[in-house]
Amino acid sequence: MAILDNFEEDMTYEVLVSTKNEDGSLNVKPFGLKIRDNDFIFKIFPNKTLLNIKNSDELTVYFLQDVLIFTKALTSNLDYDDLLDEINYEISCKISNMDTTIIDDGYGKNVATTIIAKPTKIIEHKKTLPIINRASNQIMELLIDFSRYEFMDVDARNNFIQKLNYSEKIIIKTGNKKHLDSLNLLKKELKQKE
Numbered sequence: 001m002a003i004l005d006n007f008e009e010d011m012t013y014e015v016l017v018s019t020k021n022e023d024g025s026l027n028v029k030p031f032g033l034k035i036r037d038n039d040f041i042f043k044i045f046p047n048k049t050l051l052n053i054k055n056s057d058e059l060t061v062y063f064l065q066d067v068l069i070f071t072k073a074l075t076s077n078l079d080y081d082d083l084l085d086e087i088n089y090e091i092s093c094k095i096s097n098m099d100t101t102i103i104d105d106g107y108g109k110n111v112a113t114t115i116i117a118k119p120t121k122i123i124e125h126k127k128t129l130p131i132i133n134r135a136s137n138q139i140m141e142l143l144i145d146f147s148r149y150e151f152m153d154v155d156a157r158n159n160f161i162q163k164l165n166y167s168e169k170i171i172i173k174t175g176n177k178k179h180l181d182s183l184n185l186l187k188k189e190l191k192q193k194e
């Protein structure tokens, strides 16, 4: 599995993780991934993905660059065919260890489960030009904040809205239609939460 040699240890990769729900459908959500000695390491807070991992002992990791797919995944608006069009690499993994700890972050005490997963199968989908783009970076930062929205107090929520307005200018200046679609989807979801 030569592609694994390309990973840098201890940096965080933003990926999509797919797990199987009880009814056989897939749950695809964004997560941070670290790699050490070819092990895939996730730190996961209590959520559906964690529940599914505990139930099935396996997960699939998707590496891709399209931030609209990340936005759709986080907001549960993802169409599996759209995802398939954008995947660069798909890596199936078997869980080898799970360890739960209490952590105290900016949002108070929480339980985090460290998952260690071993890659078992790699599928290369499409090759794309590696791109660094400011609009993509802005969207990813907004998505991370958005995923913590429920835990934010009023001040943090107001800061997030300010950040969103600031990001919008960068997105309009440096992004494309997919970035604008991501931003608009995020705004729509935000309105539903208010």
Ligand SMILES: Cc1cc2nc3c(=O)[nH]c(=O)nc-3n(C[C@H](O)[C@H](O)[C@H](O)COP(=O)(O)O)c2cc1C
Binding pocket: 014, 027, 029, 030, 031, 032, 033, 042, 043, 044, 045, 046, 047, 048, 049, 050, 074, 140, 143, 144, 147
């Ligand atoms: C880029 C990005 C990275 C994330 N990384 C993590 C992570 O490492 N651990 C975690 O618990 N949640 C992470 N999240 C938040 C989850 O994606 C989010 O809580 C999601 O709603 C979980 O969905 P589920 O309940 O269907 O599993 C991340 C979100 C984004 C946008």
